[in-house]
Amino acid sequence: MSKKQKMVEAITPRDEDFSRWYTDICMRAELCSYSTVRGCVILRPYGYAIWELITSELDQRFKKTGHVNVMMPLFIPESLLQKEKDHVEGFAPEVAWVTHGGDEELTERLCVRPTSETLFCDHYADVIESWRDLPKLYNQWVSVVRWEKTTRPFLRTREFFWQEGHTAHATAEEAMKETLMILELYEEFYKSALAIPVLSGEKSESEKFAGAVNTYTVEAMMHDGKALQAGTSHYFGDGFAKAFNIQFADRDNQLQYVHQTSWGVSSRSIGGIIMVHGDDDGLVLPPAVAPIQVVIIPIAPHKDGVLEEAFRLKKTVENAGFRVKLDDSDRMPGWKFAEYEMKGVPIRLELGPRDIEKRSCVAVTRDNREKTVVPLDHIVEVLPEMLDDLNNRLYENAYERLTSRIYDVSDWDTFVQTIDEKPGFVRAPWCGEPECEVKVKDITKATSRLIDGDVGASHRCVVCDRPALHMVIWGKAY
C-alpha cells in the first residue's frame, strides 16, 4: 500500500468505483480530453492511434468482402429525414438542427446526420436503374451527431466516430445473407483484433433499429458485468426502398424494389477495450490495436554503450515489423514502467548494463507482469509468440468471465434476484410480448440484449409464465 501511495498519480481502483476508474484511464492514458462542447471529446494522439488501427483492421475486412468507401454529406434536409416514418420517430428526439446560414434563416432546416440511411437511400434511388447496378456495397467512415443527455467518453458522446455500411441488393435473400455475413465479420473482428468475446444474435422488436425489419447485434460483457452493444447489423427488407423509391429493372425488365442492409461499429469499441481488458494499473491493449506494441526502456542510459545498444535493439524490432518506441527521456525507469503500463503497451523490454553484458534484455508482458530474459539475438523470434500468447490470454480470460457469468434461470423471483445480485447476464425464456420486456426493465433495469435461439412450448416466459418463444440474454447495459 505504501508503495501505491507513493505513486505520483494513481488511478481509482477498478473495484472501488468502476466508472471513475474508467474515466481515470481515459484521461491518464491520454486517450481523450474533454472539449469545450459539452458531451464531445477530443481524441488525443494516443486515442486516435488506437482508433486508426481499429479502422484499418475493419476496413481491410470490408475491402476483402467487396465493399467500397464513400462519403455522404454531413447534413440531411428535414424532408429527406422524414421519408421513412419509423426511422424519423426513432431519431427525432436526438438530432441537432442547423437553422441558419450566416444571418439568414434557411427555408428548410438541416439535420446534422445522426446516421445516414436517408442519404444513402436518396443516392441509391438516383444511381440504381438496372439489376446490373446491384449489389451496391458501400461503406463510410464518418462522425455522426446524436444529442445525448448523459455522456461518457467513448461510450456515449454527442459526436462519435464510426463506420456505417449501407448495401442494396436485388433480392431479400442476398440482403439477409449480407446482414449475417457482416455480423460474423464483426464477431471475428472483436475476437481476433480486440481479444473481446461477444455474443451474437437478433434484437427483440423493441430493441431493434428504427426502420429495420431485423437487427442483429454483437454484445460484449464488461468487467463489471454490464453489456456493451458492440456492433449492429440491420436487415431493412424493402421498407426504405419503398419510402425512397429505389427501384431497378430486373432481367425480365420488371421493376423491383431493392433490399437493403446497414451496419456499424463505432469508437465505442475503444470503451469496450478499456472495460474488458483494463486493470488497476491502467489500460491493457490487444497487440493488433496497440499503437506501441513494444516499448524499450534503457536502464542507466548515461552509461557507456547503453543507449547505443537500445537504439540497435529498436532498429531490430522495428525492422521485424513491430510498432516500437524507445523512451530515452530522462525520466526514472520506474516512472516509465508505470507510464507504459498505464498506456497498456503489451510488451516492455528493459535494457541495462547488466543485460548488455549478457547480450540479453528483460521482456515484461503487460497483462501478467511476467518477466523473461531474452537473448538479444532471439528477440525477433520471441516477440511474435509473446504477443500472440498475450492476445490469447486476454481473450481466454474475457471468455471465461463472460461464460461464467451467464446465469440460466427459469422463474421470476430467481430472475430478479440474479440480476440484482450477480453482475453478468441472465439467460431466460421469453414469450415475445413487449410488455414483459417493459416489466423486466422497470423492475430490474435490465433489457433484452439478444435472442439466443427459439424454444419449444415446454418453456414458459420467465415474466408472465405463458408459453415461451425465445431464449433471451438479459442484462444491464451501457
Place this chain on the structure above:
RNA sequence: CGGGGUGUGGCUCAGGUGGUAGAGCGCUUGGUUCGGGACCAAGAGGCCGCAAGUUCAAGUCUUGUCACUCCGACCA
C-alpha cells in the same frame, strides 16, 4: 430531462467569524542520479467559473447563470 456533488496556478486541494491568495504534485533551468513513479538548488505560473448585488472592502455573504461530474429516465 429530473436528483446530488464540485468549480481557487496545468493537476489535487487549503484558505474559522469579509481586509486583496497558499501547499503538494507537475512545469522550466542547472547539477547529482537511474533494474518499480529519484534528490538538491534556483525559477515561471492565479483578473479565485461567469454576472449582478450587499459592503469602505468579497475567494469568503446574497441572487442568478454556466460548466464539469455522479446517479436515474432515453440511446451506438
